[in-house]
Amino acid sequence: MANFDHIIVGGGIIGASAAYHLAREGAGSVLLLERNTLASAASSRAAGMVLQVSRNTTRTAxxxxxxxxxxxxxxxxxxxVGFHDVGSLRLAASDKCIAHLDAMAADAARHDIPFEWLDPQAAAELIPWLxxxxxxxxxxxxxxxYVDPYMLSMAYARAAAARGVEIRQGTAVTEVLTRNGRVVGVDTSxxxxxxxxxxxxxxxxxALLSARVGYxxxxxxxxxxxxxxxPNPTYGGDHPVITMPDVGAYARxxxxxxxxxxxEPYSATFDARELPDDPAVFSPTVGEDHxxxxxxxxxxxxxxFPGIVExxxxxxxxxxxxxxxxxKIILGSVPGLSGFLAASGCCGSGIVLSAGIGGTIADLALGRAPSIDIAPFRPDRFGPIDPFSVEFRDRCAASRANKSK
Ligand SMILES: Cc1cc2nc3c(=O)[nH]c(=O)nc-3n(C[C@H](O)[C@H](O)[C@H](O)COP(=O)(O)OP(=O)(O)OC[C@H]3O[C@@H](n4cnc5c(N)ncnc54)[C@H](O)[C@@H]3O)c2cc1C
Structure with missing residues (x-):
């Protein structure tokens, strides 16, 4: 039977980054298991915006x-790796968004991330459609x-493989094995x-995988x-990414x-138990006109963006x-079980947080204290909940609606 120091389930950007960071730390034998092909789910569909600063300073780090x-x-x-270093612009038209932008400027300074105030007219010179x-x-x-999210996912995977990580695609994990309160392996296809x-x-x-260990x-x-x-020449060239929190929109x-x-004010949510294993056969916009x-x-x-009309x-x-x-993301151990770490719940930011998550999970897997405070990301922070219930899913949809506002 094959034996590994670490097994990662899921070959999206988070699994690939965890594999890369473990390998970089010399973590021994690492196996990355993906049941379809690498980055074939969310990680190849992302808009790929790499916006570093928020009002949450741990997230910014x-x-x-x-x-x-x-x-x-x-x-x-x-x-x-598909990165376009075009910068980003954040617009504010209301008092609330101005206050948020001021807080972000302070966080950028804390983390030594370049931040400049621009005259709105100067912004329009960078973005002709604005x-x-x-x-x-x-x-x-x-x-x-912004980055091509597929290219960045594959870059992590290639760099991990170059450092000795074994990657198996087309291999589904069907069970997580435990003994006396600790993980001992997985059953796979x-x-x-x-x-x-x-x-x-x-x-x-x-959540389906972690349900296998009762959590x-x-x-x-x-x-x-x-x-x-x-494509239209009036939109300009490779201009900065732009976020418009006053109207809940972004563009690049x-x-x-x-x-x-x-x-949107309300995004469609899904019961994870009803999702197919292969995202290629599933549309989250079924039965609705986008x-x-x-x-x-x-x-x-x-x-x-007045030109949206035409x-x-x-x-x-x-x-x-x-x-x-x-x-906030989910990062860390589930209660009552050693050796099982969760890295998920990325809240629409898994691309931009990929190295932060991968590096932190590598620290945790190696028993080291991470450089960031992971207490806000604990899997048990909501107390007893049913993540598949409509009530809980509504709370998650509301958190997407408020993102970046
Ligand atoms: C439309 C859209 C726009 C987005 N825009 C941005 C953005 O601009 N910036 C940003 O930072 N983020 C963005 N995101 C979010 C980002 O895409 C996700 O946070 C990120 O891709 C999550 O990566 P992941 O590895 O956790 O998940 P995934 O990429 O979904 O990978 C999970 C993998 O696990 C595999 N798997 C599941 N169960 C098993 C099993 N039992 N055995 C083996 N394999 C298994 C799946 O097949 C899948 O490949 C966007 C997302 C979408 C959908």
Whole structure:
């Protein structure tokens, strides 16, 4: 029977980053198991925004780690990882959003992340489609940008494999094995594998895996989606990513077009037990017209992007993010069991937090104190809940609606 020092379940960006960070720390034999193909679920559908600063200073520390790791991976692999260092702009038109932007400026300073105030007119020079007339304050973060999320996931996986991690695709974990209050291995579609360290990085299915050890994680699969316009020279070149919290929207360039995403007042949520194993056969927008969602948001977005009225959106991308009620990730041990670590509930930020999460989970798996305070991310922080219930899922959808507001 195969025996490993660490087994990671799930080959999305979080599992790949955990594998890379474990290997970088010389953690012994590491096995990464993915039942489909690497990065075939949420990690290839993301908008890929790398926005480092928030009002949550621990989150900022983790995001900054990702930004730094992107450069490390480029050096290590000697290859592009799909990062566009275009910077990001955050607009504020209301008192509330101005207060948030001021708090973010303070957090950027705390973490030594470059932050500049821009005149709204100067922002419009960077982004030709932007109408700045209602904008009162603009923050510019030149070291932000966006990344091809598939390329970054694969970069972690390739760098991990180069350091000796064994990656098996097409291998499903069907059971987590425990003995006397500790993990001892997993059963898979390719047989039993032993390890006293198992990491649950199973994305939208993470609560199903942890339910195998009697502790379904407090998170729910929530739909995220965006639209992409037709390319049009009036949209400008590879301009900064832009977030517009006043109207719950974000945008970034996409080869001459605009990728536009929204944080709806209510996002569709799903019972993880009813998801198929293969995300390729599932649409989170079944039975609903996604144009209705865009139309509902368009009037508000037109305050900053008047051209939305004539824009054509031939492309639509939807996927499942995982959210928690407080908008914070899940990171750490589940109660009453040693050797089982959860890394999930990324709240729509798994790409930008990938190195912070991977590095922290590697520290935990190696029994080291992580560099960040993980207490706010404890899996048991919500007390007894049923993560599959409609009531709990509604709380997770509400946390997506409030994201970045
Ligand atoms: C439309 C959209 C836009 C987004 N935009 C952004 C953004 O701009 N910036 C950002 O930071 N984040 C963004 N996100 C969120 C980001 O995509 C996720 O947080 C991140 O991809 C989660 O990675 P993951 O590895 O946890 O999950 P996934 O990528 O879903 O990977 C989980 C993997 O686990 C595998 N698995 C599950 N169960 C098993 C099992 N039993 N055995 C073996 N394998 C198993 C699955 O097959 C899957 O491949 C967006 C998400 C969506 C959907």
């Amino acid at each position: 983790m995001a900054r780690q990702t930004r730094e790791t992107i450069d490390v991976l480029v050096d290590e692999l000697g290859a592009d 109408d700045p007339s209602l904008v009162r304050k603009v923050g510019f973060l030149p070291s932000d940008g 390719a047989g039993r594998m032993e390890s006293d360290s198992v990491i649950d990085a199973a994305g939208a299915w993470a 379904p994680l407090p998170m729910a699969p929530v739909r995220s989606h965006y639209w992409i316009t037709k 360039p996409d080869v001459g077009a605009i990728l536009l995403g929204i944080h 144009w209705d969602r865009l139309a509902e948001a368009a009037e508000n977005i037109a305050r900053f 824009a054509q959106f031939p492309n639509y991308v939807a996927g499942l993010s995982t959210y928690t009620p407080d908008g």
